[in-house]
Amino acid sequence: MITFPNKIAVGSAHSKLILIGEHSVVYGKPAIALPFPTLHVESIVEGISKSMIMFDCRYYVGLLDQVPNNLAGIAACIKETLKYLEQPAKGLKIRIHSSIPIGRGLGSSAASAIAIVKSLYKYFEQNLTKDTLMELVEVAETYAHGNPSGIDMAAASSDHSIWFEKDQEVKHLHIDTPFHLVVVDTGRIGNTREAVGAIRETFKIAPKMISQSIDLLGQLAHQAKAALVEGETKQLGNIMNAAQTELVKLGVSDKGIDQLVDIARKAGALGAKLTGGGRGGCIIALAKDLNHVKQLEEAFLAGEASQTWHFTAGESPS
Numbered sequence: 157m158i159t160f161p162n163k164i165a166v167g168s169a170h171s172k173l174i175l176i177g178e179h180s181v182v183y184g185k186p187a188i189a190l191p192f193p194t195l196h197v198e199s200i201v202e203g204i205s206k207s208m209i210m211f212d213c214r215y216y217v218g219l220l221d222q223v224p225n226n227l228a229g230i231a232a233c234i235k236e237t238l239k240y241l242e243q244p245a246k247g248l249k250i251r252i253h254s255s256i257p258i259g260r261g262l263g264s265s266a267a268s269a270i271a272i273v274k275s276l277y278k279y280f281e282q283n284l285t286k287d288t289l290m291e292l293v294e295v296a297e298t299y300a301h302g303n304p305s306g307i308d309m310a311a312a313s314s315d316h317s318i319w320f321e322k323d324q325e326v327k328h329l330h331i332d333t334p335f336h337l338v339v340v341d342t343g344r345i346g347n348t349r350e351a352v353g354a355i356r357e358t359f360k361i362a363p364k365m366i367s368q369s370i371d372l373l374g375q376l377a378h379q380a381k382a383a384l385v386e387g388e389t390k391q392l393g394n395i396m397n398a399a400q401t402e403l404v405k406l407g408v409s410d411k412g413i414d415q416l417v418d419i420a421r422k423a424g425a426l427g428a429k430l431t432g433g434g435r436g437g438c439i440i441a442l443a444k445d446l447n448h449v450k451q452l453e454e455a456f457l458a459g460e461a462s463q464t465w466h467f468t469a470g471e472s473p474s
Protein backbone atom coordinates (compact mmCIF):
# COMPACT_ATOMS: atom_id res chain seq x y z
CA MET A 157 0.00 0.00 0.00
CA ILE A 158 1.16 3.53 -0.67
CA THR A 159 0.94 5.41 2.63
CA PHE A 160 0.48 9.14 2.71
CA PRO A 161 1.69 10.39 6.11
CA ASN A 162 -0.15 13.58 7.04
CA LYS A 163 -2.79 13.11 4.36
CA ILE A 164 -6.24 13.64 5.91
CA ALA A 165 -9.78 12.90 4.71
CA VAL A 166 -13.03 13.64 6.52
CA GLY A 167 -16.45 11.97 6.25
CA SER A 168 -19.56 13.01 8.11
CA ALA A 169 -23.11 11.89 8.86
CA HIS A 170 -26.03 13.02 10.98
CA SER A 171 -28.38 11.55 13.52
CA LYS A 172 -31.94 10.35 12.76
CA LEU A 173 -35.34 10.30 14.42
CA ILE A 174 -37.98 7.68 13.83
CA LEU A 175 -41.30 9.52 13.77
CA ILE A 176 -43.34 6.34 13.61
CA GLY A 177 -42.87 2.65 12.87
CA GLU A 178 -39.93 1.52 15.01
CA HIS A 179 -40.08 -2.21 15.71
CA SER A 180 -43.01 -2.83 13.34
CA VAL A 181 -40.57 -1.92 10.53
CA VAL A 182 -38.58 -5.06 11.43
CA TYR A 183 -41.74 -7.05 10.53
CA GLY A 184 -42.09 -5.43 7.10
CA LYS A 185 -44.42 -2.57 8.07
CA PRO A 186 -43.70 0.97 6.82
CA ALA A 187 -42.03 3.63 8.94
CA ILE A 188 -41.26 7.33 8.73
CA ALA A 189 -37.86 8.69 9.74
CA LEU A 190 -36.33 12.15 9.70
CA PRO A 191 -32.73 13.30 9.39
CA PHE A 192 -31.72 15.03 12.63
CA PRO A 193 -28.75 17.22 11.66
CA THR A 194 -28.44 18.92 15.07
CA LEU A 195 -26.43 15.91 16.18
CA HIS A 196 -23.70 14.61 13.92
CA VAL A 197 -20.49 12.67 13.63
CA GLU A 198 -17.21 13.17 11.79
CA SER A 199 -14.61 10.57 10.92
CA ILE A 200 -11.10 11.82 10.23
CA VAL A 201 -8.71 9.44 8.48
CA GLU A 202 -5.03 10.23 8.61
CA GLY A 203 -2.05 8.43 7.06
CA ILE A 204 0.53 7.20 9.58
CA SER A 205 3.80 5.37 8.94
CA LYS A 206 2.97 2.39 11.12
CA SER A 207 1.91 -1.11 10.13
CA MET A 208 -1.37 -0.94 12.07
CA ILE A 209 -4.65 0.95 12.29
CA MET A 210 -5.15 3.24 15.25
CA PHE A 211 -8.68 4.05 16.39
CA ASP A 212 -9.67 7.01 18.53
CA CYS A 213 -13.20 7.74 19.78
CA ARG A 214 -15.00 8.78 23.00
CA TYR A 215 -14.77 5.31 24.49
CA TYR A 216 -11.53 3.89 23.24
CA VAL A 217 -8.11 4.94 21.99
CA GLY A 218 -5.79 2.23 20.72
CA LEU A 219 -5.29 -0.46 18.12
CA LEU A 220 -8.26 -1.27 15.90
CA ASP A 221 -7.46 -4.95 16.43
CA GLN A 222 -8.07 -4.59 20.17
CA VAL A 223 -11.32 -2.61 20.29
CA PRO A 224 -13.82 -3.58 23.00
CA ASN A 225 -16.91 -5.63 22.09
CA ASN A 226 -19.18 -2.62 21.66
CA LEU A 227 -16.94 -1.41 18.82
CA ALA A 228 -16.56 -4.81 17.13
CA GLY A 229 -19.13 -3.89 14.45
CA ILE A 230 -17.30 -0.66 13.61
CA ALA A 231 -13.97 -2.56 13.42
CA ALA A 232 -15.54 -5.16 11.09
CA CYS A 233 -16.99 -2.37 8.95
CA ILE A 234 -13.57 -0.66 8.65
CA LYS A 235 -11.88 -3.92 7.64
CA GLU A 236 -14.58 -4.74 5.09
CA THR A 237 -14.32 -1.23 3.64
CA LEU A 238 -10.56 -1.62 3.22
CA LYS A 239 -11.18 -4.95 1.48
CA TYR A 240 -13.61 -3.28 -0.93
CA LEU A 241 -10.97 -0.60 -1.52
CA GLU A 242 -8.31 -3.33 -2.00
CA GLN A 243 -6.14 -1.75 0.68
CA PRO A 244 -4.34 -3.55 3.51
CA ALA A 245 -5.46 -2.85 7.08
CA LYS A 246 -2.52 -0.66 8.14
CA GLY A 247 -0.98 2.82 7.98
CA LEU A 248 -4.08 4.67 9.15
CA LYS A 249 -5.41 6.54 12.14
CA ILE A 250 -9.20 6.94 12.32
CA ARG A 251 -10.58 9.54 14.74
CA ILE A 252 -14.28 9.89 15.50
CA HIS A 253 -15.84 13.10 16.81
CA SER A 254 -19.49 12.68 17.62
CA SER A 255 -22.20 14.72 19.32
CA ILE A 256 -24.71 11.84 19.04
CA PRO A 257 -25.18 10.13 22.40
CA ILE A 258 -24.96 6.35 22.06
CA GLY A 259 -27.83 3.98 22.77
CA ARG A 260 -30.51 6.67 22.64
CA GLY A 261 -32.30 5.53 19.48
CA LEU A 262 -30.71 8.41 17.57
CA GLY A 263 -28.74 6.29 15.10
CA SER A 264 -25.29 6.79 16.59
CA SER A 265 -23.91 3.46 15.34
CA ALA A 266 -25.27 3.89 11.80
CA ALA A 267 -24.07 7.51 11.58
CA SER A 268 -20.58 6.58 12.81
CA ALA A 269 -20.28 3.77 10.27
CA ILE A 270 -21.51 6.06 7.46
CA ALA A 271 -18.97 8.74 8.38
CA ILE A 272 -16.16 6.17 8.56
CA VAL A 273 -16.91 4.53 5.20
CA LYS A 274 -17.19 7.96 3.54
CA SER A 275 -13.89 9.11 5.05
CA LEU A 276 -12.05 5.97 3.91
CA TYR A 277 -13.37 6.28 0.36
CA LYS A 278 -12.33 9.94 0.36
CA TYR A 279 -8.90 9.11 1.71
CA PHE A 280 -8.29 6.59 -1.07
CA GLU A 281 -9.93 8.93 -3.59
CA GLN A 282 -12.52 6.41 -4.74
CA ASN A 283 -16.13 7.07 -5.70
CA LEU A 284 -18.65 5.67 -3.26
CA THR A 285 -22.10 4.70 -4.50
CA LYS A 286 -25.10 4.70 -2.17
CA ASP A 287 -25.48 0.92 -2.60
CA THR A 288 -21.87 0.24 -1.58
CA LEU A 289 -22.21 2.63 1.38
CA MET A 290 -25.31 0.75 2.58
CA GLU A 291 -23.64 -2.68 2.11
CA LEU A 292 -20.65 -1.63 4.21
CA VAL A 293 -22.64 0.14 6.92
CA GLU A 294 -24.85 -2.94 7.22
CA VAL A 295 -21.79 -4.85 8.46
CA ALA A 296 -21.63 -2.57 11.52
CA GLU A 297 -25.41 -2.44 11.93
CA THR A 298 -25.73 -6.21 12.00
CA TYR A 299 -23.36 -6.31 14.97
CA ALA A 300 -25.27 -3.52 16.70
CA HIS A 301 -28.84 -4.68 16.06
CA GLY A 302 -28.71 -8.35 15.09
CA ASN A 303 -31.18 -8.23 12.23
CA PRO A 304 -31.62 -4.54 11.43
CA SER A 305 -34.41 -3.35 9.16
CA GLY A 306 -32.00 -0.83 7.63
CA ILE A 307 -34.03 2.22 8.63
CA ASP A 308 -31.27 3.74 10.77
CA MET A 309 -28.68 3.76 8.01
CA ALA A 310 -31.22 4.90 5.42
CA ALA A 311 -32.29 7.86 7.58
CA ALA A 312 -28.78 8.77 8.79
CA SER A 313 -27.58 8.93 5.19
CA SER A 314 -30.58 10.87 3.84
CA ASP A 315 -30.99 14.64 3.66
CA HIS A 316 -34.75 14.18 3.45
CA SER A 317 -37.55 12.70 5.50
CA ILE A 318 -38.09 9.13 4.37
CA TRP A 319 -40.85 6.57 3.97
CA PHE A 320 -39.11 3.28 4.67
CA GLU A 321 -40.11 -0.31 4.04
CA LYS A 322 -37.65 -3.14 4.58
CA ASP A 323 -35.98 -4.38 1.37
CA GLN A 324 -37.76 -1.78 -0.74
CA GLU A 325 -36.57 1.39 -2.36
CA VAL A 326 -36.43 4.23 0.17
CA LYS A 327 -38.89 7.00 -0.70
CA HIS A 328 -38.46 10.69 -0.05
CA LEU A 329 -41.41 12.01 1.96
CA HIS A 330 -42.32 15.65 1.34
CA ILE A 331 -43.38 17.61 4.40
CA ASP A 332 -44.99 20.87 3.35
CA THR A 333 -46.15 22.05 6.77
CA PRO A 334 -43.23 22.21 9.21
CA PHE A 335 -43.81 20.81 12.70
CA HIS A 336 -41.86 21.18 15.91
CA LEU A 337 -40.54 18.28 17.91
CA VAL A 338 -38.79 18.23 21.24
CA VAL A 339 -36.39 15.31 21.52
CA VAL A 340 -36.00 14.30 25.15
CA ASP A 341 -33.23 12.11 26.49
CA THR A 342 -33.99 9.76 29.38
CA GLY A 343 -30.23 9.73 30.01
CA ARG A 344 -30.32 5.96 29.94
CA ILE A 345 -28.79 3.73 27.30
CA GLY A 346 -31.28 1.48 25.56
CA ASN A 347 -30.29 -1.76 23.91
CA THR A 348 -32.03 -2.03 20.54
CA ARG A 349 -30.79 -5.55 19.96
CA GLU A 350 -32.31 -6.67 23.26
CA ALA A 351 -35.60 -4.81 22.65
CA VAL A 352 -35.98 -6.34 19.17
CA GLY A 353 -35.11 -9.77 20.63
CA ALA A 354 -37.65 -9.39 23.44
CA ILE A 355 -40.49 -8.76 20.96
CA ARG A 356 -39.37 -11.80 18.95
CA GLU A 357 -39.49 -13.93 22.11
CA THR A 358 -42.94 -12.66 23.14
CA PHE A 359 -44.15 -13.35 19.60
CA LYS A 360 -43.44 -17.06 20.21
CA ILE A 361 -45.80 -17.18 23.19
CA ALA A 362 -48.35 -14.50 22.26
CA PRO A 363 -48.30 -14.23 18.44
CA LYS A 364 -51.81 -12.80 18.21
CA MET A 365 -51.16 -9.98 20.63
CA ILE A 366 -47.85 -9.00 19.00
CA SER A 367 -49.28 -9.24 15.46
CA GLN A 368 -52.17 -6.97 16.40
CA SER A 369 -49.83 -4.26 17.66
CA ILE A 370 -47.47 -4.62 14.69
CA ASP A 371 -50.40 -4.39 12.24
CA LEU A 372 -51.80 -1.38 14.02
CA LEU A 373 -48.41 0.36 13.97
CA GLY A 374 -48.29 -0.27 10.23
CA GLN A 375 -51.72 1.35 9.80
CA LEU A 376 -50.65 4.28 11.98
CA ALA A 377 -47.62 4.87 9.74
CA HIS A 378 -49.98 5.21 6.74
CA GLN A 379 -52.20 7.59 8.74
CA ALA A 380 -49.15 9.63 9.81
CA LYS A 381 -48.08 9.93 6.18
CA ALA A 382 -51.56 11.26 5.26
CA ALA A 383 -51.48 13.69 8.21
CA LEU A 384 -48.08 14.99 7.07
CA VAL A 385 -49.23 15.41 3.48
CA GLU A 386 -52.35 17.28 4.62
CA GLY A 387 -50.50 19.33 7.25
CA GLU A 388 -52.78 17.93 10.00
CA THR A 389 -50.43 18.42 12.93
CA LYS A 390 -53.05 17.72 15.61
CA GLN A 391 -53.93 14.46 13.92
CA LEU A 392 -50.23 13.58 13.75
CA GLY A 393 -50.07 14.04 17.53
CA ASN A 394 -53.02 11.68 18.06
CA ILE A 395 -51.30 9.11 15.85
CA MET A 396 -48.06 9.41 17.83
CA ASN A 397 -50.01 8.80 21.06
CA ALA A 398 -51.71 5.75 19.55
CA ALA A 399 -48.30 4.42 18.44
CA GLN A 400 -46.93 4.84 21.97
CA THR A 401 -49.85 2.77 23.32
CA GLU A 402 -48.84 -0.10 21.01
CA LEU A 403 -45.13 0.25 21.85
CA VAL A 404 -46.06 -0.05 25.54
CA LYS A 405 -48.00 -3.24 24.73
CA LEU A 406 -44.96 -4.57 22.87
CA GLY A 407 -42.94 -4.10 26.05
CA VAL A 408 -40.35 -1.68 24.67
CA SER A 409 -41.33 1.34 26.74
CA ASP A 410 -40.29 1.58 30.39
CA LYS A 411 -41.03 3.60 33.51
CA GLY A 412 -38.65 6.44 32.62
CA ILE A 413 -40.08 6.76 29.11
CA ASP A 414 -43.66 6.59 30.42
CA GLN A 415 -42.87 9.40 32.88
CA LEU A 416 -41.52 11.64 30.12
CA VAL A 417 -44.52 10.88 27.91
CA ASP A 418 -46.74 11.80 30.85
CA ILE A 419 -44.91 15.11 31.37
CA ALA A 420 -45.30 15.84 27.65
CA ARG A 421 -49.05 15.27 27.70
CA LYS A 422 -49.56 17.28 30.91
CA ALA A 423 -47.60 20.14 29.35
CA GLY A 424 -49.96 20.11 26.38
CA ALA A 425 -47.90 18.23 23.76
CA LEU A 426 -50.05 17.23 20.78
CA GLY A 427 -48.46 13.78 20.94
CA ALA A 428 -45.51 11.96 22.49
CA LYS A 429 -43.85 8.61 22.01
CA LEU A 430 -40.53 6.85 22.32
CA THR A 431 -38.25 6.98 19.29
CA GLY A 432 -35.88 4.18 18.23
CA GLY A 433 -35.44 0.93 20.10
CA GLY A 434 -36.86 2.10 23.45
CA ARG A 435 -36.15 0.67 26.93
CA GLY A 436 -34.15 3.80 27.68
CA GLY A 437 -33.11 6.22 24.96
CA CYS A 438 -35.26 9.14 23.86
CA ILE A 439 -38.84 10.26 23.38
CA ILE A 440 -40.17 12.80 20.89
CA ALA A 441 -42.94 15.25 21.79
CA LEU A 442 -44.93 17.23 19.24
CA ALA A 443 -45.28 20.90 20.21
CA LYS A 444 -48.22 23.13 19.27
CA ASP A 445 -45.89 25.84 17.94
CA LEU A 446 -42.47 27.36 18.47
CA ASN A 447 -43.45 29.08 21.77
CA HIS A 448 -44.75 25.79 23.08
CA VAL A 449 -41.37 24.15 22.38
CA LYS A 450 -39.80 26.25 25.14
CA GLN A 451 -42.54 25.39 27.62
CA LEU A 452 -42.17 21.72 26.88
CA GLU A 453 -38.40 21.84 27.25
CA GLU A 454 -38.77 23.55 30.64
CA ALA A 455 -41.28 20.95 31.79
CA PHE A 456 -38.99 18.08 30.75
CA LEU A 457 -35.91 19.53 32.37
CA ALA A 458 -37.85 20.20 35.59
CA GLY A 459 -38.86 16.53 35.48
CA GLU A 460 -36.84 13.43 34.64
CA ALA A 461 -35.12 14.49 31.39
CA SER A 462 -31.35 14.53 31.17
CA GLN A 463 -31.28 16.78 28.07
CA THR A 464 -33.53 18.04 25.28
CA TRP A 465 -33.16 19.24 21.70
CA HIS A 466 -35.58 21.19 19.58
CA PHE A 467 -36.09 20.10 16.00
CA THR A 468 -38.27 21.54 13.27
CA ALA A 469 -39.12 18.94 10.66
CA GLY A 470 -40.17 19.92 7.18
CA GLU A 471 -37.90 22.93 6.90
CA SER A 472 -35.58 23.00 3.92
CA PRO A 473 -33.87 20.70 2.95
CA SER A 474 -36.04 17.97 4.56
Ligand code: MEV
Pocket residue numbers: 174177178179180181182261263301303304305306307308348352432433
Ligand atom coordinates in the same frame (compact mmCIF):
# COMPACT_ATOMS: atom_id res chain seq x y z
C1 MEV B 1 -34.03 1.20 15.78
O1 MEV B 1 -33.68 2.56 15.57
C2 MEV B 1 -35.26 0.84 15.00
C3 MEV B 1 -35.79 -0.58 15.24
O2 MEV B 1 -37.01 -0.68 14.49
C4 MEV B 1 -34.82 -1.63 14.81
C5 MEV B 1 -34.64 -1.73 13.31
O3 MEV B 1 -35.47 -1.26 12.55
O4 MEV B 1 -33.62 -2.32 12.89
C6 MEV B 1 -36.15 -0.80 16.70
